[in-house]
Amino acid sequence: MTLIEFRNVSFVHQTGVTALTDVSLSIGKGETVAIVGENGAGKTTLVRHINGLLKPTKGSVLVEGKDTRETTTATLSRKVGIAFQNPDHQLFSESVENEVRFAMKNFGFGEDLIAQRLDWTLKFFGLDQYRKSSPLVLSGGEKKRLTLACILAWDPDVVVLDEPTVGQDALQKEKLGQIFKLLQSTGKTIIIVSHDVEFLWPIQPRLVVMSGGKVVADGQISQIMGNRELLEGARVTQPQLLRLYQGLASRPATPFLDVLEARDWIGGRKQKPEAR
Amino acid sequence: MSNTASIRRGPGNTLASIDHLSFRYPDSPNPAVRDVSLEVREGEVVLLAGPSGCGKSTLLRCINGLIPHMYPGEYKGGVTVGGLKVAETPMSTLAQNVGLLFQNPENQIFMFSVERDIAFGLQNLSVPREEMRSRVDETMRLLGITALADRAPHELSDGQKQRAALAGVIAMRPKLIILDEPTSLLDPKTALEVVALIEKLNRELGITFIVVEHRLELLIPIAHRLVVMDNGSKVMDGAPQEVLADGRAEGYGVGIPPVAKLYSALSKDGIRLPKVPETPEEMAEELNGL
Numbered sequence: 001m002t003l004i005e006f007r008n009v010s011f012v013h014q015t016g017v018t019a020l021t022d023v024s025l026s027i028g029k030g031e032t033v034a035i036v037g038e039n040g041a042g043k044t045t046l047v048r049h050i051n052g053l054l055k056p057t058k059g060s061v062l063v064e065g066k067d068t069r070e071t072t073t074a075t076l077s078r079k080v081g082i083a084f085q086n087p088d089h090q091l092f093s094e095s096v097e098n099e100v101r102f103a104m105k106n107f108g109f110g111e112d113l114i115a116q117r118l119d120w121t122l123k124f125f126g127l128d129q130y131r132k133s134s135p136l137v138l139s140g141g142e143k144k145r146l147t148l149a150c151i152l153a154w155d156p157d158v159v160v161l162d163e164p165t166v167g168q169d170a171l172q173k174e175k176l177g178q179i180f181k182l183l184q185s186t187g188k189t190i191i192i193v194s195h196d197v198e199f200l201w202p203i204q205p206r207l208v209v210m211s212g213g214k215v216v217a218d219g220q221i222s223q224i225m226g227n228r229e230l231l232e233g234a235r236v237t238q239p240q241l242l243r244l245y246q247g248l249a250s251r252p253a254t255p256f257l258d259v260l261e262a263r264d265w266i267g268g269r270k271q272k273p274e275a276r
Numbered sequence: 277m278s279n280t281a282s283i284r285r286g287p288g289n290t291l292a293s294i295d296h297l298s299f300r301y302p303d304s305p306n307p308a309v310r311d312v313s314l315e316v317r318e319g320e321v322v323l324l325a326g327p328s329g330c331g332k333s334t335l336l337r338c339i340n341g342l343i344p345h346m347y348p349g350e351y352k353g354g355v356t357v358g359g360l361k362v363a364e365t366p367m368s369t370l371a372q373n374v375g376l377l378f379q380n381p382e383n384q385i386f387m388f389s390v391e392r393d394i395a396f397g398l399q400n401l402s403v404p405r406e407e408m409r410s411r412v413d414e415t416m417r418l419l420g421i422t423a424l425a426d427r428a429p430h431e432l433s434d435g436q437k438q439r440a441a442l443a444g445v446i447a448m449r450p451k452l453i454i455l456d457e458p459t460s461l462l463d464p465k466t467a468l469e470v471v472a473l474i475e476k477l478n479r480e481l482g483i484t485f486i487v488v489e490h491r492l493e494l495l496i497p498i499a500h501r502l503v504v505m506d507n508g509s510k511v512m513d514g515a516p517q518e519v520l521a522d523g524r525a526e527g528y529g530v531g532i533p534p535v536a537k538l539y540s541a542l543s544k545d546g547i548r549l550p551k552v553p554e555t556p557e558e559m560a561e562e563l564n565g566l
Contacts, residue, residue, distance in 0.1 A: 038463045039434040085461075141328040166460045169327045169490055170531035195463050198493065198534065235465035240493060240534040240556045247560025259534050263541040266563060 003029045003158065003189055004050055008059035011045055019045040021213045022059070029157075032180070032190045034200045034221065037210035038235035043193045044085060046210065047160050050191070051080040063158075078107055081151035085162040085193070087143035091135040096127060096146060099135050103154045121149040124179075126172075141167035148179075158189045165196045173199060201225070201239035202258045209234045222255055288318040291452055291484050292339060296353035299334055299343060308334040310508035311353070318451070321478050321485045323495050323516065326505035327529035332488050335505070336454050338362065339486065341370040358451050372401065375445035375453045390432070390440045391416070391425040397448050415447040419473065435466035439473070446477065453477075455487045459494055467494055474498060493533035496520070497554055504528050517552035535559050 004027040011020040019042045027033055035043045048054045049061045052068040061068045063076060084090045093099035097118060104114045122128045125145040130138060135146055144167055151159060165173050180203055183190055194200055200207075200221065207224045209217040211234040217224050224230065225242055238246075241262060245255040256262035294314040300307040309331045316322055324332050337343040341362050344351045355362040358373045387393035394415055398408045416422045419439050424432065432440060438458065445453055455474070459467035475498040477483045489495050496502075502519040504512035506528045512519050519525055520536040521543070532540075535556050539549060547566075553559035 039461075039466055041463075139328055139333070163461070167328070167457065167490070169529050170526075171327055171529040173490075173531065195467070196491070197464060198491070232465075235463045237464035237468070241538075243556035244535060244538070244560050247557050247564075249564045259537045259541060262534075262538050263545065266538075266542060267545050267547065 001029045002026045003031075003064060005062040006046075006049070006059070007062070009049065009056040009061060010058040011042075011049070011054060012057045019213055020056075023213075023215055024059075025208065025215060025218065027189060027191070029189055030184075030187045032184055032203065032205040033192070033208060034203070034205040035191065035193045035208045035210060036195065036197070036200070036234065036236050037216075041210040041234065042213040043210050044162055045213075047082060047162060047191060047193055050158065050160060051076040051082055053082075074106075077103075077156075078154075079156055080158040080160060081154065081156035082160040083144075083147040083151050083162060083164065085166070087135075087140075087147045090147050090150075091143060094134060095132050096135055096138070097122070097131045099146060100150050100153050103150060107154055109154070117153045117155075121153045125149045125175075139167070141169065141172060144168065145172065148176075152179075158191065159183060160191045160193075162193045163195065164192060165194060165199050177203065195236075197225075197237060197239045201241065204257060209236065211235075290315050291318045291320075291358060292316040292486075293356045294335075294339070294353075295355070297335075297338060297355060298350070298352040299338060300350040301334075301347065302349050307350070307508055309338065312505075312508075312510045313353075314503065314510060314513070316452070316484060316486065318484055319478065319482050320500045321474065321487065321495075321498055323492070323499040323502045324486060324488045324505065325490075325492060325502060325530045326511075330505045330529075331508040332505055333456065334508075336376065336456060336486070336488065339452075340374045340376045340454055341365070341367050342376075368401070371397070371450075372448060373451050375448055375450040377441055377445050377453065377455045377458060388428055389426050390421060390429070390443070393429065393440060394443045394447050397444055401448070411447050411449075415443045418446065418477075419443045433466075434461055435463075435469065438462060438466075438470055442470075442473070446483075450483070452484045452486065455485060455489075457489055458487065459489065459491065467491075471495060471498060490531050492516075492520070492531055493535075496533065496536075504530055517554065521552045 006023050006025040009020055009023045012018050037043055045054060049056060052071060052073040055069050068076060091099055093102055100118050100121060101114055104117060122131060125148065127142065127146060127149060135143060138146060164176055180190060204221055207221040208215055209224060216234060217230055225238055241256045245251055252265055294312055297309055297312045298307050299309045312335060326332055337347065338355050339357065344363050345367050362370060387396055391412060394412045395408055398411060416425060419442060421439050421443060424436060429437060459470050462470060471494050474485055478485060487495055496516050499516045502516040503510060504519065504525060511528060512525060520532055521540055523540055526532050535553055539552055549562045553562055
């Protein structure tokens with residue numbers, strides 16, 4: 001079932017700069033889609049159309065069949081949660097807990113539910129000790145996690161994450177990976193804008209490549225990542241495990257998705273000739 | 277980039293020396309940095325890693341003087357940069373020795389044009405007009421941004437902004453440049469270009485770098501050393517490939533690049549490769565040769 005549809009969308013900023021040119025894209029319910037491409041390719045502009053923060057200059061964007069021009073951002077936001085790239089553009093409350101409460105209150109959640117969700121999200125994201133602190137004293141990585149916590153707390157159907165791994169250490173990235181699995185298993189539609197190809201590769205999302213305001217490729221990540229020429233144009237690099245796979249003289253039919261897969265395969269092959 | 281390692285200028289005399297340094301912020305019960313000792317030699321590229329909150333940023337602030345000059349707190353031990361004791365040297369003098377580039381260039385560039393932004397630090401140091409002109413021109417040429425001289429910061433792409441911010445730091449001709457996640461906001465290709473630039477500045481001008489970065493795979497090929505911090509202490513310090521191949525690094529929450537992780541896993545399985553590979557292509561070649 002199509003949940004989000006871009007129909008020949010173009011967007012021109014007030015300054016006259018064209019950010020999107022004739023973008024058509026449809027995203028089904030429950031899909032995990034990653035958007036990659038060079039700085040300034042139009043990725044952020046694209047996702048800001050999904051909750052109506054931006055309206056197309058030409059063409060239309062439909063969410064559950066409804067044109068975003070005919071719906072308010074407030075209504076769309078109940079369905080679509082966006083965590084911005086720069087958390088400073090998003091955080092404003094005097095305390096971390098009020099930041100998480102804010103949207104839930106606006107959407108009319110009961111106090112009990114708010115308290116329960118608040119507890120869960122703050123603990124899950126390792127922010128519990130900062131409950132009463134101002135969001136402004138958090139580190140860059142912590143702020144980023146707080147924006148995610150705020151969105152997951154109100155449980156939108158569509159979760160849009162703009163560069164979620166920036167400033168996150170390895171453990172936090174691993175946690176983010178787990179969150180994706182959790183969200184996928186509950187049928188959420190997930191849209192990730194990211195430069196972090198190493199993070200995206202094991203998730204194996206559908207990959208949309210943007211360049212110069214256009215969608216230049218759309219398909220399975222393992223196929224697109226094999227096309228070096230295409231990646232070059234969009235200033236994307238190949239993940240390490242794919243590069244390793246391509247360099248092997250003898251290799252399995254499909255690339256390694258994670259280190260464990262590579263280890264098992266190489267181990268299985270190499271141990272035989274060594275046995276005496 | 278990897279084949280330039282052999283011609284890179286070898287590290288020389290001690291440039292920065294951190295001696296049993298501890299620091300505690302006034303409102304925090306525990307020290308952010310605990311008894312850290314570290315020698316950084318001239319011409320080195322030192323990569324600093326560790327989980328968020330491990331004290332990396334605090335350590336950087338101690339090296340460029342923001343601590344103790346701007347952030348008061350309980351300060352023990354000492355830091356010396358280029359022979360100057362950081363705690364006893366005014367920030368304006370330190371700024372000529374140590375340049376700091378923040379994670380987000382938007383927090384750093386603010387003038388009406390790239391050129392004026394680069395000149396800003398020099399103006400503050402009262403550098404004569406003639407010399408200022410030549411230093412600004414030279415820096416723009418070095419970073420390949422001469423064509424952007426008259427652009428306003430908001431007219432630049434993210435990669436260009438990062439270059440402009442770096443130019444402002446380079447123009448001061450510091451001996452040591454500290455970079456806090458310089459590539460985190462950049463697309464992979466632009467990130468590689470910034471890494472190539474760091475390598476060039478290190479090789480051609482002998483500038484020493486201390487770099488904090490979570491995406492280690494980008495910086496490993498140009499780094500001389502990898503230092504890992506955990507819970508305020510320095511816990512590992514050595515050649516990057518050796519630190520990565522040491523199983524402990526992953527336990528400290530360091531983001532081990534997939535190839536290095538695979539190398540360690542294979543070693544545990546008894547599959548020994550001739551050397552720790554720097555790139556996936558190198559690893560594939562080693563495996564093909566087994």
